[in-house]
Amino acid sequence: MQSLIGTGVALVTPFKKDFSVDIEALQRIVNFSIDGGVEYLVVMGTTAENATLTQEEKELVINTVINVNKGRLPLVLGVGGNNTLQIVEELKTRDFSAFEAILSVSPYYNKPTQEGIYQHFKAIAEASPIPVILYNVPGRTASNMLPSTVIRLANDFKNIVAIKEAAGDMAQALKIIKDAPKDFLVISGDDMIALPIVLAGGAGVISVIGQGFPKEFSEMIRLGLNKKAAEAFKTQYFLSDCIDMIFEQGNPAGIKQIFQAMNIAENTVRLPLVSVDESLAARLNEFVKNSIK
Template identity: 45%
Template sequence: MQVQNQFKGTGVAVITPFTKENAIDFPALGKVIEFLISNRVEYLVLLGTTGETPVLSTSEKTEILQYSYEKIAGRVPVVVGIGGNDTMHLLEDFKLLPLEKAAAVLSAAPYYNKPSQEGIFQHYKMVAESSPKPTILYNVPGRTGRNMSAGTTLRLANEVPNIIGIKEASGDMAQCMQILRDRPEGFLVLSGDDALALPQMACGMEGVISVAANAFPLEFGDMVRACLTNNFKEAKAINDKLIPTYDLMFAENNPAGVKAFMYKMGLINNQLRLPNVPLSHPVFSAIEAWMANNR
């Protein structure tokens, strides 16, 4: 079986719970992992941007991985987020972080530097050639400040053997369709936009790496599974109910939105590390109202 077949369906960009003192809340993390696996998600993505990795130390990242591997115990595949805007420093992370039990790494395009398309290509080429695990690209221009073009994605897909897929979060449907049309056989294309996942899967994407599925793993996963079996009527019915949650989750900040939902569900504290802060009262109240009427 090709390694990329493990990543079809719903992957969850797992949040990092914190105590009220802003330490990592490992018991809550264990509770979240059990909640996700018991609700049938296909795999977990640890240390993604939804996990607030920019404010985690290397030792904290190591602890999260070791604790999570033990809790997951091989029940679902694990993808580890390793990205950054300093290419050489990123390569050091491959040596520092425990990746033996990971099935793949997910690497966000360089942020802030705004490299050219050639710079993005050379960055990913070096990353993939240095990675001990298969590499999934992550294009998220809303965070990085630079879109990775379809041409660059396809060039990487064709020229760099260790690159097996992309999490595409540009929100540009024309770009997504070009990648889906021209990708080499076996190259995995995953949605990185919860609100666009249904139409993107209708165009041929094989799944989603989701934020919303932290809070709604069964519902969101059922929507994705319906898409994968071409049952778009059922998928739309589920997605229609979830649309308000997407708006609320991303109204101010990720992961403040999804953490607010999970706090109301009793899974975690409503705690983030600066510069992120919990949702404002009006948005939090809107989440409370939605939960009261829909749970």
Template identity: 45%
Template sequence: MSLRDTLKGTGVALVTPFTSNQQVDFDALGNLIEYVIRGGVEYVVTMGTTGETPTLYKQEKLDIINFTYDKVGGRLPVVVGLGGNNTRELLNDLETYPLDKATAILSASPYYNKPSQEGIFQHYKALASATSKPIILYNVPGRTGSNIAAETTLRLANEVGNISGIKEASGNMIQCMHILRDRPREFMVTSGDDHLALSLIALGMDGVISVAANVFPKDFSELVRCSLKDEYKSSRTLHNKMLEGFDLMFAENNPAGIKAFLTEFGLIQNHFRLPVVPLSEHIHDKVKRYLATF
């Protein structure tokens, strides 16, 4: 089975819960994993940027990855986030991180360096040469400062054997159209934008790696399943039900928004590591009002 088939549907980019003394809250993480599995998501993503990876120490990352494998217990595929802007360091991480149980590696394009398209190509080619695991490109220009052009995505898809998919979060619908039209048949293209999930699946994407599915796993994964079956009346109803929620989740910062929602659901405590801070009080009040009518 291809990665495109294995990961069709909704993946959830897990948050990292913290205690009041800034330690990783593994009890809350375990409860969250159970919650999203019961909600019907198709797979989980650990150590994505929604998990506040820039402020985690390496040992914490290793502990979270292993904890996630154990808690999921083989019930769903697990994708591990492993990205950065130091290619040589990432090559070392590929040798030392616990990846045997990972279905795939999600790797964000190098941030801050703003490499050329050739630099992006060579970066991913080097990563792919260091592992037999499928690699999913992650294009999120709003965070990295540079875009993976459609031509570069397609070049990687065609020339590098284990570059197996992309999480596209550019918000550029035309770019997405070109990738979807010209991709190899088994190359997975999934959305990284909850707002655009319905629209992008209508264009041909295979699903979403979602932030909102942390808190709305049942409704969001059903939205995706309906869209994949061309049942757009049902998916539009679910989309409109959650639309204001999407707006509030991303009003200031991710994961500040989603953690506010999860706090209101009693799943985690609303704690962060600087420079991320909790959602401002007036936006958090809007979250409460929205959830009261959800």
């Protein structure tokens, strides 16, 4: 899965001020990310606010990204949830011809045991017609997919090819890198520690900040993959304050403020999320102003 090495970006769903999906802004964001040099695009991840999109809106976003991308970059589709049977049904009925892999989040709310998580992904792996990227994000799911469960899944199912590891725990990421099968990819789900994970043997990142600063962030990850740590960390330190800021009041409120400052999209989010406050907006706007040369 060489196509999943480097920087993938978890695309936002831009909204107009009336909360409708802004297709023109989405087109701009896709082109901005591609022109900036990222390696692949992730559609319908958490950053897309997919929990508050109707099924019709989801299809509109998916089809828009496919049409704008025009086969230029690999696409990954978020297909996950806490209803295993419903996910399996989608895997059996959806057309995945435009996609390289699916990204499937560990079940949230139900709080399954490790065996429950294993059986959930076993069912997904057996139903999926394309490769599967596991997604571990305990801050959202209320359960942590342990390295032992990840390694077990990676060994048992050849089409489980990677994990987006977003526990924010370097020790956990290192254990997976150390013990996983040779070709299994450990992809950072945390922008702040993406470079250290890459330098430790990780395959890259699925990023939020990467769609706001695609040129800088994707080049940083490529430098890390080439073990040019000193040069890569220059970009890490340049972006580190902004990375903190975009998550300070929730995702994707922060990155949407970046896009508004760049005149790419409105900063509108849907309830229960709210836009960043005036203080954070001012700080993000100032960062963008100072970063554009």
